[in-house]
Amino acid sequence: MNAMERTKALMAPAGPPADEQVRSDLRGGMLHALSPEVDGLQPGHEIVVTMSLLRQTQSDPAGLAATEAPFSWKPVFVRRSLGLAVVEACATGRFRAPAAAIAPIASEAVAEWEHTGWRTYHWEPWLAGLAPGARATVLADALGWATSLWSAFDWSMFITMPQLGGADDQWVSPTSPAVRLKGRCELRLAVAAGDVSSPASGEGRGAAPLALVSVSAGCPGPGWREELAFLALVAALRSPARPLPARVVGVWPDSGSHGSVEISIAALEGAMDRVAAAVRARSEARLR
Amino acid sequence: MPNMLVMDMEPTADCSQPEHFARSRRLQAWHPLAGKALLDRLRITGRPRPCADPELAARLRAGIERSLGQVPLSSLEVVTKGRLNRVLTCEDHRAATEFGTGGPSVAMACGALVDVLFRQLMTVGSIGDAMADGMAALAVDDHRRDLVSWIDHLGAADRAELAAEVARQADGISRRWPILEPGWFPRTQQSVRTRLLEGTIELSGRVDLAVGRPAEGAASVAFVEIKAGGRRVEHRADLHFYALVETLRSSVPPFVVATYYSRTGELDVDPVTDDLLVAAARRTAAGVAALRDPSSNTWCPRCLAPTFAALGNDGERTPTARVKGSDR
DSSP states (O other): OOHHHHHHHHHSOBOOOOOHHHHHHHHHHHHHHHHHHHTTSOTTOOEEEOHHHHHHHHHOGGGGGSOOOOOOOOHHHHHHHHHHHHHHHHHTTSOSSHHHHHHHHHHHHHHHHHHHOOOSSSOHHHHHTSOHHHHHHHHHHHHHHHHHHHHHSOGGGOSSOOEESOSOEEEEOSSSSOEEEEEOOSEEEEOOBOOTTSOOOGGGTTSOOEEEEEEOSSOOOTTHHHHHHHHHHHHHHHOTTSOOEEEEEEEEGGGTEEEEEEOOHHHHHHHHHHHHHHHHHHHHHHHO | OOBOGGGGOOOSSOOOSHHHHHHHHHHOOOOOOOHHHHHHHHHOOSSOOOBOOHHHHHHHHHHHHHHTTTOOOSSOEEEOHHHHHHHTSOHHHHHHHOTTTSSOOHHHHHHHHHHHHHHHHHHHSOOSSHHHHHHHHHHTOGGGHHHHHHHHTSOHHHHHHHHHHHHHHHHHHHHHSOOOOGGGOOEEEEEEEEEETTTTEEEEEEEEEEESOOOSSBOOOEEEEEESSOOOTHHHHHHHHHHHHHHHHHSSOOSEEEEEETTTTEEEEEEOOHHHHHHHHHHHHHHHHHHHOTTSOOBOTTTOOBOTGGGTOOTTOSHHHHHHOOOO
C-alpha cells in the first residue's frame, strides 16, 4: 500500500462514535478487570500502563523486573516531539521537506526558550547545551523519524489538517494502588461518518468519528491489533469531551508495515485483557 | 566487479590522436568524484530503474521460506549482515569478518567517528572540529559508551594519529559530498527490517544513507554505506542484503546500492537487478539455515572450506543474542 492508498484508507468513512453508555460500561469493565490484579499490592505506587508495557509483557516479561535507569536526556526522547514539529511545519507549507525544516525548527525552539524561559518541548535546555556534533545526532534522529511519518501519507489529500501529537490520553483507575493508562498517538483526524443509521447518543453525538495514527519502530508483533485498540480504549475512558476513536491505524516504518483496527466492543475488550495482563505481570515483578 | 569511478572518467579533449591519448592518460591521474559528478554516479546507473513488483517480493520471500522448510522457530531470530558474514565464513577467514565485534581498535574508532561525521554533514551541512564533533556525537549514543571511554584513554600519540586520520577523512567527505536537496528526502542510519516464517525470523539492517522519496512506482531510493577502512569482499554482500530487505519490506528495491570509501574517495556502485536480489535471497537463506542448524552444508565463499557454523562453533547462539542480534 502506498502513501496515497494509506491516506485514503485512513480517511475512509467510519462508524459513528460510541455513546456514553458504552463508555460507562467500559469503565466498569476495566475496573472489574483491574481490581483483582492490584489486590494485595502496597498502595501508593502507581502502575503506569503504556503501549510499550503491553508489548514488553508479551515479548520480554522477565525484563519487567529490571530496575529502571534514572532519566537522562537522549536523542530518542527528542525525536518524536521534534519530528512532529517538523512534519507540522511541512504540512502547513512552511517547508517543503523535513530536511529543510529540521535545523530551523530546533533552533527556533531553543531561541524561544532562551527568550521566554518557556519550554514547549522540555528538551530545549539540553539541546542548547550540546556540542555541535551531539546536536547534529539529535537532529539526524529526529529527521529520520519525521521523514518516515511525512512519507507514510499523502498530506495533500487531507481536507482538514490532522492534529499532530498533543497531550497523551490518560485515565487513572480509582483503585489502590492506582493504575494509570497512557495512550500516545501521533495523529488525530476527524473522518466522515459512515453508517449514520447506527444508534448514537450522549455527548459524543454529532461529533465526527475520529481516527488515530500510531507510529512505532520495528515490526508489528503478534498482538498489534489489541495494542492499537488500547489507544482507543484510553481515549474512551478518559472523558466524553472527545469522541471515542472509530479507527486506529498503526504504521511501522522500519518494516514498511501498516495495520488498521476498526474499533468495536470486541476490539476494546481485547485491549482490556491486555491491560489486565500487563498490570498482573507488573505486579508480579514488583512482588519478586 | 562493481563499477568503479575510474571507469566513468572520460577524456575531456579530442582523443583521436594516439599521442594525445597517451599523454592524456598520463596526466589524468585518478581523483575521486565530487559534487554533482558524485551524485550523477549514484543516480545514473545506465540501467532502467526497477519497478514496484509485489510479485517479485513475494517470490523472493517464498523462495527463502521454502528453502528453510517453512518451520517457524519458537523464538525470534534476528539476522543481520554481520551474523550472515560470520556464519557463512570458514574459521580461517572469519577474522576478516569480525571487524567491530571484538574490543575497540583505532580502525574501529575511526570508522565510528567517520560514520557520525558523515551523518552530521548530511543533516546540518557542515563539520567543524572533526574529532570534537565526532566524539560529542558518539557520547550521546549509549551503545558507544565503551568506545568513547576507550578513545578517551588512548595515549597521546595514538589519539593524535586517530584525530589526524579522522580530520583527513572528514575533510574529504566535506569537500566531495554536496548538500543533498531536501526534496530527495536524505535520511541517515535508516533502519530496514522484515520478518519471515510467521514472524520468527527478522532480517534487519541499518543503512548509513538513504536518498530518494520512498518509491511508489519505479524504484527511487539509493542506499549508500560509508566505510572508513579498506575494501572487503563482504561490503558488496552487505549492500545486497540491504537491497533484499528493502525489497521485501516495501515491494520496491532500491535502484542502486553503493559503498563510499572515505579513506580514498572511491565509490563502488551496484545497480540493483532481479539477479542481484535472487542471489542475495539465496545467500540469506543459506545463512539463516546455517544459523538454525550448524550441521547444514554451507561453504566459505573465499576458499570453499566448511563454514564456521558447519563446524558447530557459532558463539552467538544464546537466546539473548538471538533477540538482540544487532550489528551496532
